[in-house]
Amino acid sequence: MLFAAQVFLWLMFYSFAGWVYESILCSITGGKLVNRGFLNGPICPIYGFGALTIIFVVGQSESSPAAVFLSSAVLACTLEYFTSWAMEKLFHARWWDYSSMHFNLNGRVCLAGFLVFGAFGLILLEWIQPWLEAKVDALGEPLTWGLTGAFLALSISDAFATVRHVLRLDERLGEVQEEMERFLTEARARGEQWALEANLAAGQLRHSTPEQRAGWRAELRGRFEEEARAHTERMRALMDRRLFQDRRLSEAFPNLRHDRADAWEELKSRLKGAGRRKKNSGDQEDGHAADL
DSSP states (O other), rough: OOOHHHHHHHHHHHHHHHHHHHHHHHHHHHTOOOSSSSSSSSSHHHHHHHHHHHIIIISSOOOOOHHHHHHHHHHHHHHHEEEHHHHHHHHSSOOOOTTTSSSEETTTTTHHHHHHHHHHHHHHHIHHHHHHHHHHTTTHHHHHHHHHHHHHHHHHHHHHHHHHHHHHHHHHHHHHHHHHHHHHHHHHHHHHHHHHHHHHHHHHHHHHOHHHHHHHHHOOOHHHHHHHHHHHHHHHHSSSHHHHHHHHHHHHOOEEEESSSHHHHHHHHHHHHHHHHHHHHHHHHHHHHHOO
């Protein structure tokens, strides 16, 4: 049982190391700080499970460096491919996509990742894992169990909260997509109706007073504004929930592609607009403080 707790601490260490690697890489390529990862906390479990797979599969055999490199790369890429596929099926979204990179497989894995994972496997088994095992062994049983319990509780809570939010986000985006399509359909139908009314009224308007023509145009404009206002209120009610979680996911996965593409792009646009308004508000407050 103690060994299981120690293995869990290995998992946490490599998950955290993966989060550091991903966050640094994405921050550099994106030009701004990014809290990378599916979960809210500073861990990327896919790296932790990938490391454990290499340790227990590749590390158990006496293999040459070339064999370790290839085996590690194949195992890690297989895990990444399956994870990408499973998350897409579960959450209706492509969380990462390597389609723009050379030598990729369905956009889920690529040659660059293959090479990085292979090199990581060599370094992991040769230097990192022996060092980590010694450190974890030195913790002692009480501290090992204490850390395991704390990290396990935090990880389960984080995973539960994140998965629940993403599933609800998927439902919201579905409602947003339906609302957008409904509004466009009704707008087209209303436009056709108004065109018909305009044609029918054309003869009458030729002989009407300017006040009558202005009144007819105001009536049409009022109808449109009323329908647009109702549409906007429904959209706002759907969009203005869980802004923090939505913003974190959109920033952590800037290239995320959702099945409800129009709704997702609309949400991202609103999140960016809210961020700009918040920044402008902060700048104004700073300016007032400076005046003081």
